[in-house]
Amino acid sequence: MKEKTNVNDIDRSLYDFRNEEDESEYFDSGLSKEIIRAISDEKNDTDWMREFRLRSLEIYQKTKMVDWGPSIEGLDVDNIVTYIRQKSRMNTDWEAVPDDIKDTFERLGIPQAERESLAGVGAQYDSELVYHNVRKEVAESGVVYTDLESAMHDERYAEMIRQHFMKLVPPTDHKFAALHGAVWSGGSFVYVPKGVCLEIPLQSYFRLNAKGAGQFEHTLIILEEGSYLHFIEGCSAPKYYEAGLHAGCVELYVGRNATLRYSTIENWSKNMYNLNTKRALVEEGGKIEWVSGSFGSHVSYLYPMSILNGRGASAEFTGITFAGEGQNLDTGAKVVHNAPDTSSYINTKSISKSGGISTFRSAVTVNKNAEGSRSAVNCESLMLDRISRSDTVPVMDIRTNKADIGHEAKIGRISDEAVFYLMSRGLDEDSAKAMIVRGFADNVSKELPLEYAMEMNNLIGLEMKGSIG
């Protein structure tokens, strides 16, 4: 496959220049204009993109670190270049992937071929055929699904990308958005023309692996009026980086009466700082459906935001977060009701275990012009032991009287009665608890395509193994 070889070549060389710079020249972040220019040169950026990167760098250097959320002390932000350079050292050799991650793969039953894909070896495998089929069908309907960098150089899409790129998540949004603007690399571009409804989900699973562009990838999806797309973001296989920072960015434009479902099962390796920004702008009558499972990473900041900008626009967020040992996962959702008759529905579950910290964080804002809007937030947390932690931090900011806003949250543990009931029917304690936790997570699993739901259930099973002392 053409992209794969290309990307591997770029991977090896792209950021491998840092050691030529004199470190003492740079203060604050250690990231300099020269480095950014070098990235632009490597990528053959257009003039506006060159400027955009440099401007983002300035913003990055001026912007303060976030003063809320989990600690990112373990992240050497003063020497962010290290993380960029790490990319070139990403393991391309399956043998070099640490054993615990390999074990996970074995137990998950992820096929040999996909493991090879993780290692960046472009092998032929079954799923790829499926992918090609989709691509053919997709192309005929006028849908564009390609990598963002080549789309930017394609005159058919260049202007469209320029008009949308980081307009929804501007570099001024927060420090890591600015960083992303300066050093972004890789990612997907999807365009669905008016009225086109894709029956089969598009998956970025293989693409990301193949391109090895995980850390600062940018996803840009534009849905025209009346179209439908289910996009599955592929973090389902753990990626391994020696030191992990992931500051990706996802921008979704949902046109009038269009519906976009965006599903993610994220299982980054557990040394990763996942500071991902996802945002959707939804026009009149349009709908965004987020399905989000967070299992991996050391620290996560993840709050997909839906901006309901046209009358009757709606958002649904269904999420699960499972924080195990050494993990601090701060996840949730944000919704801005900015037009009449908009509605949002947030339903999340979180599980904390073995000292893991999970935080549900949300913001629902209903502006004055959003009369007739409705919002319902429902979050449930499960504590599996007494050394873990689970926090719920929702905010509602309501500025019209013609709205109905509801919020419900619960925290607790697995009921002894439920465990007893299952054990009385012959299940051992481990299985009984795992079954209950899977049931707890079914808000998300029933929203996923079957193979992903199974994988998620496997993940829960894995996390639950040996949890009973």
Next chain:
Amino acid sequence: MDNKRLNILPVPTFGWLGVNDAVREIAVLPDVESITVECRQTEPVRIDLSDNKEYEINVCANEGESLTVIEYNTADSSSVSTKIKAKSGSRVKLIQVIAAAGQTVNNVSAEVLDNASFEYVLLTLSGADTLCEIKADLAGRGAGFDANIGYKVSNEDKLDINLLASHKGKKTVSNIAVSGVLSNKADKTFKGTIDFLNGAVGAVGAEKEEVLLLDESVINKTVPLILCAEEDVEGSHGASIGRIDEKQVFYMQSRGLDEQRIYELMANAKIIRLLKYIDDEQTLLRINNALDGGNNDE
């Protein structure tokens, strides 16, 4: 004038929401008055806060005793700090009514020991800028905290409440019920946190806020936190904000009430709910007068 950060949210969140704190210019008040309530009281202790000054009120209930303190605040601007100690098996009830004009900085902190209970009632009726911080430290085994809060905010008034129930002891219980009505450019923030610390085995905490918004000039911020570092606990919170449920409106309409009357009734209900916790005729009378200038035929 001092610029101070008040009512700091125990766990900060997205800065742009403006709920992490309340930064205010705090008027410097000339006098300090200290009041101590200690011995066994059969009658409620009524404290009138009508002057522009700093009040320091110390309340201590000895083991097994029960006492009620009622603070009625009609000052223009005041700063009130009420410190409560509820020793083992005691019961302290604090009723605060705020019918102020200007800025009120109202702090309540309570230490609640084994099997003691702290009942708190807050009713805010007026005041250009009211800041309330309530901290209940449920330190003892079986300590209980009941908070009933009602507010009526209007006329460009600001109200910021920051409440924290810290569950430290085993089998501690907190129950927080908040209801209120906003109209005419009211700006209200309610931050309520239930914090289950490690060790609070068997603790239960519940929190609920119901807000009725009467027009579209208002700002309502609701921030209900649950922090949890213990497995064997039960926490819940609920909030409902906005207009009256469509089905309730239909039911009442079907009996002949028009929408305006329904809203009047429901708005009053949010305040009247509080009155049943105020078991003092004298205070009730004052509240009724403040509410509708004696226009009540009941």
Next chain:
Amino acid sequence: MAHLLEIKGLSASAEKKEILHGVSLFIDGGETHVLMGPNGAGKSTLGSTIMGSPEYTVGSGSILLDGEDITELSPDKRAKKGIFLSFQSPIEIPGITLSEFLRNALEQTTGKHMKLWDFKKKLKAAMDLLDMDPSYADRDLNVGFSGGEKKKAEILQLLILQPRLAILDETDSGLDVDAVRTVSKGIDEYKKQTGGSLLVITHNTKILDALTVDKTHILADGKVAAEGGGELVEEVISSGFEKYIKKER
């Protein structure tokens, strides 16, 4: 002279699904009508639509009261004109006591202020008739009431508000024998005091024992499938709705 209530070719839908497909019937002053039909036929929809529930959208047809078109009126205006609906499952309204609510409703429907003392006396008498514990007057409306208490509270409101037409939506369902008797007594009293009309939606005859049924309407699949006198009730009870459903297909 115009009928008290006339429904002409009424179709109504909920969440874009049409439930009533052109229902016509009329009720005259002082009459007692019974509305029967299988589950899902649209009986409650018809009752709620007559009252003006926002849950249902009228597609075509009209509802007339004394010959005046009330199809577009808000529920409170309909109530003021004398229509009453006893809800199948009355909603709970925290914060407002039964007594306070009912006094407000009475003042609004009659447009007259009533002295608190007089009102309390009237309320007490009606509650006695219905074997209701007087403490319910000061409890929040329907909050924590049992099924039977809720139904009694509906009939209590009927007695106090004295409408010209009362629609009773399965007021007898879920009640034990004694409670049905009490509720029937209340309905009987309403008839005696006001001579008002009734539209009784029911599945059984117990509630009708004390009443003389003038007309029976059978609703099936959102249409009037059959009409007759009081004898139709007995027939339906013994042989079921099957033949009406078949007729539809």
